[in-house]
Every structure is written in structure tokens, then in C-alpha cells.
Amino acid sequence: MATLARQQHPLADSASQLRHYDEVTGIIPPFSSTLQKAGYDGLFAGRPEILQINVGKLCNQTCRHCHVDAGPDRREVMSRETMEQCLQFLDRSGMKTVDITGGAPELNPHYRWLVSECRQRGCRVMTRCNLTIITAHERFNDLPRFFAQHQVEVISSLPFYEASRTDRQRGTGVFDASIEALLLLNAEGYGKPDSGLQLHLVYNPVGAFLSAPQQMLEQQFKKELSNRYGIVFNNLYVINNLPISRFLHFLLQSGQYEEYMKKLVMAFNPATVPALMCRYTLSVSWEGFLYDCDFNQMLDLKITDQAGNARHISTVPAEALQERRIMVSQHCYGCTAGSGSSCGGQLVP
Numbered sequence: 001m002a003t004l005a006r007q008q009h010p011l012a013d014s015a016s017q018l019r020h021y022d023e024v025t026g027i028i029p030p031f032s033s034t035l036q037k038a039g040y041d042g043l044f045a046g047r048p049e050i051l052q053i054n055v056g057k058l059c060n061q062t063c064r065h066c067h068v069d070a071g072p073d074r075r076e077v078m079s080r081e082t083m084e085q086c087l088q089f090l091d092r093s094g095m096k097t098v099d100i101t102g103g104a105p106e107l108n109p110h111y112r113w114l115v116s117e118c119r120q121r122g123c124r125v126m127t128r129c130n131l132t133i134i135t136a137h138e139r140f141n142d143l144p145r146f147f148a149q150h151q152v153e154v155i156s157s158l159p160f161y162e163a164s165r166t167d168r169q170r171g172t173g174v175f176d177a178s179i180e181a182l183l184l185l186n187a188e189g190y191g192k193p194d195s196g197l198q199l200h201l202v203y204n205p206v207g208a209f210l211s212a213p214q215q216m217l218e219q220q221f222k223k224e225l226s227n228r229y230g231i232v233f234n235n236l237y238v239i240n241n242l243p244i245s246r247f248l249h250f251l252l253q254s255g256q257y258e259e260y261m262k263k264l265v266m267a268f269n270p271a272t273v274p275a276l277m278c279r280y281t282l283s284v285s286w287e288g289f290l291y292d293c294d295f296n297q298m299l300d301l302k303i304t305d306q307a308g309n310a311r312h313i314s315t316v317p318a319e320a321l322q323e324r325r326i327m328v329s330q331h332c333y334g335c336t337a338g339s340g341s342s343c344g345g346q347l348v349p
Contacts, residue, residue, distance in 0.1 A: 001062045001171075003071040004246060011249050012069060014300040020248065021330040024258055028265045031332045038270035043278065043326035045292070048318075050281040052099040052294060052343070053078070053086055055108040057286065060136050063157075063170045065204055067244040067298050070103040077103075078286040080110045085288055085314040087117055093318035096121075099281075099343065101128040101294065106140060119150045126153040128343075132174055134181040144181075148188040153198040155237065155343075156182070159206055161224040169206045182231045191233040199233045202345075204241055208256040210267060210338045214238040214346040237345030240264075242334035244298050264333035272340030275347040278326050288313045292326045294343070295335075301327045 004012040011017055035042065056077035059070035090098070098118045105111050105127060118125045127147070134143045147154055156178075159166045163175035182199075189195035201221060205211050218236035225231040241247045243261065251257040283291040290311040291297040302310040303324065311321075340347030 001064075001071075003062060003073055004069045004249060006071070006073040009249070011245065011252075014298065017244060017248055017299060018329065020243075020252070020257070024261050024330070027258060028261050028330070028333075031328050031330055034265070034268055034333075035273070035328070038268075038273065040270075040273055043273070043276065043328060045279050045322065045324050045326055047322050048093070048095060048280060048282045050097045050099055050277075051086065051090060051093075051095050052101060052281055052283045053083075053114070054101050054103075054283065054285055054294060054297060055083070055105045055111060055114070056103045058107045059103040059130070060107065060133055061104070061130055061171055061174065063246070064250060065169055065241050065247045067242055067247060067295060068103065069245040069298075074103065076286050077108050078110070078288075080113070082286070082288040082313070083110055083114045083117075085312075086114075086284055087121070089313050089316070089318065090118070090121060090123065095123075095282075095318075097124045097126070099126045099128070104130050104133045106133050106143060112146065115146075115150055115152060119152075124153065125150065126155055129154050129156045129181075130170075131156045131158065131178040131181040134184060135177050141184075144184045144188045144190065147185070148190070148197055151196070153200070154185060154190060155200045155202060156185075157204070158182075158201045158221075159204055161221055161228070165206050169204070179229055179231070182225075182233070183229065186230075186232060191231075200235045200237055201233050202237045202239055204239055208241075208251060208254070208260040208263075210240060210263065211238045211346075213339065215349075235345070237343070238339075238341070239343070239345065240334045240337055240341035242295055242331045242341075244295055244331055261330065261333070264337045267337035268333060269336055269338060269340060269348065272336045272347045275340065275342070276335055277342035277344065278335075281343075282321060284313050290316060290321070295331055296327055299329065299331065301329065303327070 057074035166175035191199035
């Protein structure tokens with residue numbers, strides 16, 4: 001399956017996606033007004049704690065729900081120069097947690113160098129791994145050992161513990177390759193008690209619905225993966241599908257867009273607002289521009305200064321990012337629906 005960008009589809013343009021949000025404004029209220037009714041005069045960031053670096057859109061998979069529109073035909077990758085600018089920002093900001101994502105971040109030629117540099121600075125490093133990259137080619141087979149040597153926290157996508165549901169979302173053969181990769185990670189000690197090597201799985205619903213409770217799903221995943229394959233892991237993170245890029249395309253194609261948006265609005269939970277990841281996370285694009293979150297990045301909703309100029313990792317003063325007003329739009333309902341959603345899973349019990 002080709003990416004939306006390769007197809008030159010209108011939805012490859014972020015402005016086109018935002019126009020679809022405008023089309024349902026008469027059906028669902030603006031997210032900003034829902035926040036206000038809940039007692040919040042907008043969203044404001046605190047002191048940034050996590051630097052999430054998106055090192056590019058190149059990926060070995062083309063998943064149906066991908067909000068990045070990543071795939072093998074994408075050529076956007078972060079340069080080493082921009083990575084160096086990210087490291088310089090870490091030095092001057094004092095931030096100590098780095099979350100590396102993509103695409104498949106391991107496909108960036110400077111990925112291992114970036115991990116090593118972050119670890120040398122004493123940073124906690126998380127990496128978003130699609131698992132299949134580990135077995136995709138022999139040059140990636142040593143990734144589990146590399147992760148272990150650098151004490152990298154691995155966060156891996158696995159939509160379900162059955163092949164049919166996983167492959168339906170991520171592509172034929174993905175489940176079997178993912179199981180093989182998980183066993184290799186377990187062999188290095190990942191997910192095992194007292195190893196210190198953290199392995200977390202990520203669940204996205206396969207369809208236009210909200211997830212079951214995270215704790216319940218985690219128990220199911222642990223039981224089934226252990227019984228069927230002898231696989232162990234630490235935590236399951238449940239993330240709602242946001243109406244962005246290919247998942248938005250799916251919603252529009254299947255005629256479920258308005259219904260899904262209404263579902264998100266009806267499930268709005270004000271208790272999730274204090275824990276929203278945009279309040280303590282900074283997102284960096286492959287070009288070095290700053291965003292409130294990875295979702296805003298894919299909609300090109302940049303962090304700007306008072307004059308409206310886009311903030312870049314190379315020049316922004318770290319203190320200027322504290323107490324900033326966070327940009328919101330209709331997709332934000334996805335992070336505040338039900339138990340909430342973030343890159344670290346659900347936000348409230």
C-alpha cells in the first residue's frame with residue numbers, strides 16, 4: 001500500500017485535514033469551547049520534561065491507522081546536523097528524557113549515534129519500535145543487543161495477540177515477525193523481572209471505537225502472549241486512534257467520520273486534562289521545528305513566538321517554552337476521550 005503522500009492524495013496536506021475538522025464544526029463543538037465549559041481557559045504547558053524526537057517518516061511498514069503517513073516511499077529523515085541541534089537543546093535545557101520516534105526510527109542512518117549521545121548525557125532514552133524492523137534485514141538483527149547495551153526503554157506496537165487482527169491493521173506477516181522480535185528482546189532480558197530492561201507494548205483499536213480499559217487489556221495480553229509464545233513484557237499502553245492522516249482517510253472512506261467524532265466528544269473526560277502529554281512534552285520534527293505533540297506535528301501546528309514565527313530547536317530559548325499556550329484543534333478530543341490517551345497510555349483509571 002502506498003502512502004497518501006506517494007498517491008498525492010489531498011489528505012497528505014495538513015491543511016486539507018484541518019478543513020475536514022471545520023466541516024464538522026456545526027455538528028460537534030470546537031475543542032476550545034468544550035475545554036472552557038470544563039473550566040479550562042485553554043491549555044498551558046508546564047516545564048518540559050520529555051523531548052520527543054521524530055527522526056523521520058521512512059518506515060518498513062505502511063499501517064492503515066498511521067497518523068504519520070510513514071512508509072517505505074517516504075524520504076524525510078532527520079539530518080545529523082539537526083540531531084546535534086537537539087543535543088545542544090538538551091544541554092541548555094537540562095531535560096533528561098528523550099523519546100525517539102518515526103517512521104521506523106532505526107532506519108535513520110544516524111539513529112544509533114543519537115541514542116549513544118543521549119545516553120552519554122545521562123538521559124533516559126525511549127524508542128518507538130515497530131518490532132518488524134528487527135527481523136526485516138540482517139543489519140537490524142542486533143538491535144535487541146544494542147538496546148540492552150544502552151539501557152534503552154523499548155516501546156513496541158502490537159495491536160493484538162492474534163495474527164488476524166494485527167495483520168489487518170499493520171500488514172500481512174507483521175504479527176509473526178513481531179512475535180519473533182519480541183522473543184529476541186526477551187532473550188536479551190527485556191520484560192523480565194529484575195533485568196532493568198523495560199519492554200512496553202502499544203495497543204491501538206482496530207477500528208472506529210475507543211479501547212477497553214488499559215489494565216484489563218494488559219492482563220489479557222500478558223496471559224495470552226505468555227501462554228501461547230512464552231513472551232513477557234512490562235506494561236501495555238492503550239492509545240486512541242486520532243482522526244489524522246491515514247486513520248482520517250479510513251474514517252472518511254468508510255463513512256464513519258462524523259460518527260467517530262461524535263463518539264469522541266461524548267466521551268470527553270475533563271479529568272484527563274491535567275495529565276495531557278502536551279503539557280510536559282516537546283515534539284521535534286525531522287526538520288527541527290517544535291510542536292506541542294507528535295499529533296500537532298502531523299497537522300503542521302507549530303509552536304510559534306509572539307510574532308508568529310515558527311520555533312526551531314536550534315535557536316529557541318528553553319525558558320521560552322514554559323507556560324506557553326498549547327495549540328488545540330478537533331483532534332484533541334482523541335486524547336481526552338474516556339480514560340484519555342497519550343504516548344504513555346491511558347491518563348486516568
